[in-house]
Amino acid sequence: xxxxxxxxxxxxxxxGAVGVVVAAGAxxxxxxxxxxxxxxxxxxxxxxxxxTCTAPSLSAMKAWHTGYYGAAAVYVGGKNRGCAQPxxxxxxxxxxxxxxxxxxxxxxxxxxxxxxxxxPEKLTAATAASLGAKDANDAVAxxxxxxxxxxxxxxxxxxxxxxxxxxxxxxxxxYVRSFTKTLRAKTYRGGYYGFTSSSAxxxxxxxxxxxxPGNLWYALxxxxxxxxxxxxxxxxxxxxHSRGHQYLVNSKETRGGVTLTVDRDSWDAPVAIIx
Numbered sequence: 001x002x003x004x005x006x007x008x009x010x011x012x013x014x015x016g017a018v019g020v021v022v023a024a025g026a027x028x029x030x031x032x033x034x035x036x037x038x039x040x041x042x043x044x045x046x047x048x049x050x051x052t053c054t055a056p057s058l059s060a061m062k063a064w065h066t067g068y069y070g071a072a073a074v075y076v077g078g079k080n081r082g083c084a085q086p087x088x089x090x091x092x093x094x095x096x097x098x099x100x101x102x103x104x105x106x107x108x109x110x111x112x113x114x115x116x117x118x119x120p121e122k123l124t125a126a127t128a129a130s131l132g133a134k135d136a137n138d139a140v141a142x143x144x145x146x147x148x149x150x151x152x153x154x155x156x157x158x159x160x161x162x163x164x165x166x167x168x169x170x171x172x173x174x175y176v177r178s179f180t181k182t183l184r185a186k187t188y189r190g191g192y193y194g195f196t197s198s199s200a201x202x203x204x205x206x207x208x209x210x211x212x213p214g215n216l217w218y219a220l221x222x223x224x225x226x227x228x229x230x231x232x233x234x235x236x237x238x239x240x241h242s243r244g245h246q247y248l249v250n251s252k253e254t255r256g257g258v259t260l261t262v263d264r265d266s267w268d269a270p271v272a273i274i275x
Contacts, residue, residue, distance in 0.1 A: 039187060040151030044241040045071045045102040045271040048225065050262040051246070053083040061096045063256030071102035071267055077142035078108030078135065078157070079121035090147045093274060097147075102271040104244070105146075105154050106193065107139040110175060112161035114168035125171040132178025139179075140186045143272070153270040154183055155191035155217055155244075158199040169202055176203065177211035189270050191215040193246075196232050204233045215269050217244035225266045244269045 051073035056064070061072070074088055075081045093103065110123040110131050123131050139154045156179055163169045180190035190213035194200030200218040216238045224230050227243040248264040 040149070040273060042151065042189070042241070042270050043102075043273050044269065045104075046241070046268045047071065049073060049102075049104060049244070049265040049267040050260075051104070051106070051265060052260055052262045055085055055088040055092065056258075056260060057087050058092055058095050060258045060260065061101060062099060063258040064260070065099050065101065066255050068255065070100070071104055071265075071271055072096070073104035073106050073155075073265070076105045076107055076146060076148070076154070077139055080108040080111060080119050080157075082108070088146065090145065093147045093272075097274040103148070103274065104265075104267070105139075105143050105148055105152060105272050106157050107135070107142070107154050108157045109135045109139070109179060111159055112168050112172050112199075114165045115159060115161040123171060123175045125167065125174070128171045128174035129178045132175040132180075133182045136179040136182035137186075140183065140188055143188070147274055148272040149275050150187040150273075151189065152272040153189040153191040153215055155193050155215070156180070156213065157193045160195045160198040163198050163202045172199075172202060173206060173212075176213065180213045181211045189215060191217060191270065193217040193244075194219065196220045201232075204237060214238070215242045215244075217246065217265075217269070219246040221247060221249060223248050225264070227266050227268045241268050241270070 047070045048068060049071035050069050055074045075083065075085060097103065110121045111119040113122055113124050143152060143154055156176065158172065158176070161168060161172065176192065183190050192200070192203055192213040192215070194203065196218050200216060203212055204216060206212060220230060222230055224247050227245045231243065245266040246263055247266055250261055251264055252259065252261045
């Protein structure tokens with residue numbers, strides 16, 4: 001997601017056969033504190049996905065629907081969202097869904113207090129819990145307004161930070177737990193995007209798993225289209241159908257006569273339920 005949530009400069013500093021299956025309850029075993037009694041069946045996409053800063057035009061999405069990619073990530077909200085989204089409307093979501101695209105909702109929430117650089121919204125130890133709940137409520141409102149129904153995942157974007165800074169890391173995990181718990185109370189699945197060397201590692205290796213997201217989208221730029229061969233943690237973690245892998249950034253590609261610069265993702269995880 002080079003430059004898609006914040007600046008290209010900050011992103012570079014931070015670097016340190018398509019199919020769909022709908023599975024009832026898939027991935028829920030990896031999650032805790034599922035507040036709702038009855039959950040909609042998870043909609044899982046397995047195959048190649050892409051993400052780019054601004055949601056492409058409908059005509060571009062039509063041109064790109066060649067079969068190479070089957071899903072696209074979209075930035076539904078957050079004060080740290082890096083780009084305007086003139087195309088991202090409920091009508092656009094409905095139209096691209098009707099074309100066969102699966103959508104991956106991302107929310108660019110508050111960033112760590114120890115993170116280098118400036119962000120419009122940063123959390124602190126004192127505000128982490130309340131801010132997590134506030135941002136989650138906003139994320140659900142934004143996703144719902146776009147036609148992404150209950151049962152959809154929302155992937156919280158957390159950029160790189162020093163996870164060895166215990167106070168900072170504890171504050172981040174408090175925020176993530178509050179965000180995820182609030183999502184689940186509204187029957188939205190918890191997802192998380194981060195780096196294998198820092199933000200994703202903090203969640204994957206946390207001793208206390210309570211209220212942490214059950215779906216992990218990890219950034220590891222090894223150019224490997226896989227969610228298993230380079231998975232850096234326990235084989236039983238974030239299974240089944242609970243992993244995404246961002247493996248290549250800033251890839252300039254032309255499909256159907258339309259050129260876009262995208263990040264490539266290998267996907268085996270929940271996608272939005274549209275309706």
